[in-house]
Amino acid sequence: MKPRRTAKPRARSSAFVLLALALATAPAHAQRPSPQESKPMKIRLTLGERVLTATLRDNATARDFAALLPLTLTLTDYATTEKVSDLPRRLSTKGAPAGVTPKAGDIAYYAPWGNLALFHKDFRFSEGLVTLGSLDGDVEALRQPGPLTATLERAE
Numbered sequence: 001m002k003p004r005r006t007a008k009p010r011a012r013s014s015a016f017v018l019l020a021l022a023l024a025t026a027p028a029h030a031q032r033p034s035p036q037e038s039k040p041m042k043i044r045l046t047l048g049e050r051v052l053t054a055t056l057r058d059n060a061t062a063r064d065f066a067a068l069l070p071l072t073l074t075l076t077d078y079a080t081t082e083k084v085s086d087l088p089r090r091l092s093t094k095g096a097p098a099g100v101t102p103k104a105g106d107i108a109y110y111a112p113w114g115n116l117a118l119f120h121k122d123f124r125f126s127e128g129l130v131t132l133g134s135l136d137g138d139v140e141a142l143r144q145p146g147p148l149t150a151t152l153e154r155a156e
Contacts (some may be wrong), residue, residue, distance in 0.1 A: 020129055041154065043066070043069065046150065050135060053136045060093070061096055062132040064091040068087065070154075071075075071087075071153065074150075079123075082097065083117070084113065084118075086116075089114075090111075098128075100125070104121050106118075108132055
């Protein structure tokens with residue numbers, strides 16, 4: 001005698017078909033993030049007469065950094081690779097990777113020291129470094145020797 005088939009497999013496949021149809025027919029605005037959620041944040045860095053723009057990433061550390069703006073900082077040379085400055089407080093590193101390999105133009109947060117780093121040269125993998133964003137153009141203004149006074153603010 002053959003075992004009797006139950007209706008469960010059919011019910012499961014029917015539910016799958018209904019879910020697939022619901023997703024396929026959902027309005028387009030329900031399937032993608034709103035423009036506000038995916039819009040990159042632009043910031044402006046004023047270094048004396050030079051004005052640079054940058055784009056921040058969408059991560060917890062970059063959002064926490066943006067909450068500090070506007071800021072006026074003194075950037076100092078570090079390892080002939082970057083300009084650094086202390087921040088008024090530590091930033092969130094929730095969900096951040098263990099570290100990154102920065103490139104020239106990257107704006108980063110070095111969690112162990114709690115400072116901002118603006119790279120004007122590529123550098124090796126650094127544990128505790130979180131990328132906040134990157135400059136939109138040339139990094140030449142950061143290569144100027146000695147301290148620089150920088151004002152950072154939202155560009156919108």
